[in-house]
Amino acid sequence: MKTDHAPSSVRALTVHAPRAPLSGSVHVPGDKSISHRSLMFAALARGTTHITGLLEGEDVLRTADAMRALGADITREGAGQWCVQGCGLDGLREPADVLDMGNSGTAARLLSGILASHGFTSVMTGDASLRGRPMKRVTDPLAATGATFLSRQGGRLPLAIAGNANPPPLAYRLPMASAQVKSAVLLAGLNAAGETRVEEPVATRDHTENMLRHFGAQVRVEPMGAGGRVITLQGRPDLVARDIVVPGDPSSAAFVLVAALLVPGSKVTVRGVGLNPLRTGLFTSLREMGADLAISNERVEGGEPVGDLTATAGALHGVDVPATRAPSMIDEYPVLAVAAAHATGQSRFRGLEELRVKESDRLAATVALLEANGIKVDVVGDDMIVHGTGGAIPGGGLVETRMDHRLAMSAIVMGLAARKPVSVDDTAFIDTSFPGFVGLMNSIGAGLAA
Missing domain, CATH: 3.65.10.10 (Enolpyruvate transferase domain)
Known part of the structure; x- marks a missing residue:
């Protein structure tokens, strides 16, 4: 791309x-974290989402490009004003070219969860910095979806993903606090029948949970000992477009x-x-x-x-x-x-x-x-x-x-x-x-x- x-x-x-x-x-x-998620969730929802205040930095523009390549209709209507016509959970298509995520580790890791749970093959790359950053922390838990990952040594980009259109629900305990890994697992769980469960030892930023609820998904968050949390997502929700203020x-x-x-x-x-x-x-x-x-x-x-x-x-x-x-x-x-x-x-x-x-x-x-x-x-x-x-x-x-x-x-x-x-x-x-x-x-x- x-x-x-x-x-x-x-x-x-x-x-x-x-x-x-x-x-x-x-x-x-x-907010960069919310901007990435706004574009991704709007693309996965049915209908038209209007986003106000979207960060128009390089990282977020890469996410917009990637979601367009996967079939969403995304247009800029003015400074920070964007419109996304979503595909629905079953509406994503195989991208025609490599998805270039630039410098954005957030975009690459979250998108891995989406790509792992759809039945087509895709390839992600990035700039020199992103190609040096580890992806195994995401691909290891996502392998339980039945997806296949092929990467450079050490789990580094470029990364080829052969996704599974009927993934099982995941149950994963994070070895360390990471909102990106948590979000990737939850995004994969969207396309799974049943409940996906993530345990985090320390509470991390919860923008993914908030946005899942905003678009209509059922998410439970329960406390776990020593400041941790258990997040449970009911799979295959009907995500419906809703406007977002970032x-x-x-x-x-x-x-x-x-x-x-x-x-x-x-x-x-x-x-x-x-x-x-x-x-x-x-x-x-x-x-x-x-x-x-x-x-x-x-x-x-x-x-x-x-x-x-x-x-x-x-x-x-x-x-x-x-x-x-x-x-x-x-x-x-x-x-x-x-x-x-x-x-x-x-x-x-x-x-x-x-x-x-x-x-x-x-x-x-x-x-x-x-x-x-x-x-x-x-x-x-x-x-x-x-x-x-x-x-x-x-x-x-x-x-x-x-x-x-x-x-x-x-x-x-x-x-x-x-x-x-x-x-x-x-x-x-x-x-x-x-x-x-x-x-x-x-x-x-x-x-x-x-």
Whole structure:
């Protein structure tokens, strides 16, 4: 499947501390996790779904392309406004070409569940970063559907899937917390007669469960010991189109808010941010560090809690973040590490093994980001210990982003708070999750060179 969405050239950037405080009120793009799921579920439903606030980043555009290739009619009607004419669960067709998922691990892993439970053959690939990321954590449980998977060594893309149109219901206990694996198993269970059951040891983001209910599926969620949950899905539901409003992505809001907390004198509001409690671990951690982070105008939109967040700059202190919080903030650790570098005292982030299999080895990349800019960091097992500078980040380093959009944005935030300019080797991949990031930051006074 040919697309023209991939970033076409390297965009290096040197970031200086702004001459004045950051200020203003902004919207961030729609939640990426919900945007992916909106397109997938709308394609699997009967009828026409209108989506408002869809993230139009590279990752989500790949999902739109893939669902079109599988038979859904998907059109863009305006900025963030999309219309999906669904196929129904039995209406997907074999794609005529390879499905190129670009940089999106979420899209590739969730789509695997759909493809495993339909009776045709498909092939997925991605960019160099995605082709290096493991898929066995998804294909191993999905093999119980009767689907056949053929991949490169280590379970890496390209991945060929010969699906089974009559899969049995699955029963799977996640060995580690992963919303992507949970969602892939539930998506496969949609086409199975009977109940699919997933046990997760720690509660992970529940957008898939919420959206299943939104489209008419029967989903039960029951507590399991030590903070875990059991999710049960009744297979072969009649999914019926329903409109969706996508809230602002808390993972994207994180970069704007942390920048406001670190640049002296700043005060910035991000409006309409998703406040799902399984996504707000960063905000909890920042408050524990002493951050002035206020929530206002709380409401519910499209089944998800939403509110406006205002960050006011001030002193921060070190924090000890428990491993149990990792699923609710797994994408925010790099920018939290920047906040910890600015804070007074030592911060310890526990249980970060999941960071090793993100767009890059995000744990190693975060350590390199900090060390390149004069911050002392220790890694003990799967824990990262950041030694704060009390507001005196040296800076002056070159950050290798490794095709990782969140690392690039974290480096930019660090540059805004550092004494010396921070160089970022490539910002092109920021578009995968946050198109217009540089422009938005400049609108609040960041002064980033285009």
